Amino acid sequence: MNTATIPVTDFLDILFDGRNKEYGAYALRRKYDQRVRNAMLGTASIVLVVIAGYVINNRLLVSGTHIRSLPPAIAPIRPIDPLIEEAKPLPPPPALPSSSPPPVKPSIKFVNPAVVADEAVAPEDAPPPMDELTIKAVGVTTADGVEDGIDPSLLPEGPGTGVIEAPVPAPRDDREKVFTGVEIPPSFPGGLEALARYLGDHIRYPHLAAENNISGVVTVQFVVDYEGKIKDVKVLSLPRGGGLEEEATRVIKAMPRWKPGRQNGRAVSVLYSIPVNFRLN
Known part of the structure; x- marks a missing residue:
């Protein structure tokens, strides 16, 4: 006999035949389907309420972000008439006091x-x-x-004007002179650290020297003239070849203007030398 084909009521009556139906198990089994149905309906209701609340909350947030607040009303600015003071004429300079010439000897x-x-x-x-x-x-x-x-003989010739002329500076005779030592030596813009960065950024290692593993220090001598220009560039160290001397000379000639050296308060031309280090990594 298959229990699935027996009605639930009859099956419970047969199962609890001769037993105490008031104990509670009979009532629980009899209302089992009703409790399952109520539980499913309650769970579905809670899920629907949560989903509806989420949707409503999103719509409220979206509608709130699209609300544009009008800027506060700004009262028009009334132009202010500029206060222009009339230019008062400058008083004339005081007249120079007339002075009679000093008495002279006979x-x-x-x-x-x-x-x-x-x-x-x-x-x-x-x-x-x-x-x-x-x-x-x-x-x-x-x-x-x-x-x-x-x-x-000490009296001036003719009447004086009362104006003292500025002294004319003496013509310079040291523009072509090249100093080897001065009070204030010339300097690269930014100092020695800026000079080292300039050399590191602008020197290009010659391919011929790199292929033949040629390296070393090339000492370059030049003149920083009284205007800070670089001229008379030449190599002092022994030639190493591979294009090192040519590259060092090119970079030195392309340097910006230096701050010229000074001697006795004047900018003068100074002889200067720099060691350029070529090193293969």
Whole structure:
């Protein structure tokens, strides 16, 4: 007899025939299908509520992000009339005080000495006695003056302007001179560290030297002139070949302007030398 084909009610009655149906097991078995159905419906309801809440929450968030808040109203700015002060005319410079020339000494006309007879000398051409020369100045004419005055030859020719002209600097005679030692030596822009970076960034190891494993130090001498320009570049060290000397000379000639050396407060040309190290890694 197959239990699957027997109605549940009849099967329970047969199973609990002659047993205590009030104990509880009979009631549990009898309402088993109802409890399973209620549990499935409750679980499905909870899942639907969670899904609906999630969807509603997303829609609220999306609608909230699309709300554009209007900028606050800005009151129009009233243009302000610029305060333009009328230019006041500058007062004229004060007039230079008129000064009278200082008093001068009495002067005696200079007479060219000549050997002639006393009676042939005119009184105005006679040489003055020595005691008069201590209080009088020798000039082109004979004129009166003040004993405490100045020599007439010290007076300026013509009226003065009251303006002192700036002194004209003496022409330089050391532009072509090359110094080997100065008070302040020339320097590369940025110092020695910047010079080392420049050499490392711009030197290209010659292919011929790399293929033949040629390396070493090439000492290059040059002149930093009074304007900071590089000139008269030449190699001092023994030739190593492979294009090392040519590459070192090329990089030195292409350097930017240096800060020139100074001697006695003036920029001068200075002889300088740099060792360029070629090393294969």
